[in-house]
Amino acid sequence: MILGHRMSQWSSKGPILEEDIAMSNIGLDLFGQCRMMFSYAAEVEGQGKTEDDWAYKRPEREFYNVILAEQPNGHFGTTIARQLLFSLWANFMYRELMSSNDQTIAAFATKSIKEIKYHLRHASQWLIRLGDGTPESHQKMQEGLSSLWSYRHELFDIDEVDETLIAAAIAVDPNQFKEEYENRLKELIAEATLQIPEEGYRAKGGKEGIHSEHLGHILSEFQYLVRAYPDAKW
Amino acid sequence: MSDNQLPLWEVFIQSKPGLPHKHAGSVHAADAEMALQNARDLYTRRNEGTSIWVVHASAIIASNPGDNDSFFDPSDDKVYRHPTFYEMPEGAKHI
Numbered sequence: 001m002i003l004g005h006r007m008s009q010w011s012s013k014g015p016i017l018e019e020d021i022a023m024s025n026i027g028l029d030l031f032g033q034c035r036m037m038f039s040y041a042a043e044v045e046g047q048g049k050t051e052d053d054w055a056y057k058r059p060e061r062e063f064y065n066v067i068l069a070e071q072p073n074g075h076f077g078t079t080i081a082r083q084l085l086f087s088l089w090a091n092f093m094y095r096e097l098m099s100s101n102d103q104t105i106a107a108f109a110t111k112s113i114k115e116i117k118y119h120l121r122h123a124s125q126w127l128i129r130l131g132d133g134t135p136e137s138h139q140k141m142q143e144g145l146s147s148l149w150s151y152r153h154e155l156f157d158i159d160e161v162d163e164t165l166i167a168a169a170i171a172v173d174p175n176q177f178k179e180e181y182e183n184r185l186k187e188l189i190a191e192a193t194l195q196i197p198e199e200g201y202r203a204k205g206g207k208e209g210i211h212s213e214h215l216g217h218i219l220s221e222f223q224y225l226v227r228a229y230p231d232a233k234w
Numbered sequence: 235m236s237d238n239q240l241p242l243w244e245v246f247i248q249s250k251p252g253l254p255h256k257h258a259g260s261v262h263a264a265d266a267e268m269a270l271q272n273a274r275d276l277y278t279r280r281n282e283g284t285s286i287w288v289v290h291a292s293a294i295i296a297s298n299p300g301d302n303d304s305f306f307d308p309s310d311d312k313v314y315r316h317p318t319f320y321e322m323p324e325g326a327k328h329i
Binding site for chain 1 (some may be wrong): 240264267272274
């Protein structure tokens, strides 16, 4: 959801018309996926809540997204780097989740992987073109990638909730595919004639509800309407 | 057309397998793969089709409107070129 919101912030600000629409579409896809998950969570909780409660009524401490998703869009290269790091992970994660013991999650993964494949293709192709492009695009793409590089580790953090679900074959341990993920990243970076960045600050804590300073701003924008007019309908 | 624009590609979408690809519009893109992706993003948002062709605009040669009179007017008064002009004779009704 957070990443979908970030992508929607490109709307009307894309570098070219085609990318404005591409990035808005990607944001929409992400929202579609989170709606499915939020609705399912509400159903599992069984207290009569809806997806809207999940999206609009939780404060920052109850969001468990990775900090990568909150990072600012920056320039186009930064956005592409963020999309690549996330979509590559999601591609492998959803591939594994397609065999989850939980039918709803398996169905969700089967549907969503088609969208993620496209996001991954979009990000990979831009990485290659910007990296292997002009000196300016190469430098900016490298900068975008380097600034977000170490945020990817958090995608592989698991806690006890995850471990319980993994044991029940409902969830999947991302560390199963970590090597495949790293290798594929290295291949793409090489094809883009970029350098593998040095490891930097390693963000963590998203799963415990501890976030970067960005989430507060994102949620205040995102949740404003529902919080200001709780009974609004349209 | 300013020099800043990326090359232009014309987009053709096939709504169902077997039908002709129809011209849907155009996109600007740096190369063929990006043109294909851009066309998919812009012209198939509402499930418009199952196949996309992108053609570099320079590969399309169009007829010159100034030639319309010699290209198209002569076919306007030749009714015998339409199958409906002919009556089927009685004995040949079930060809």
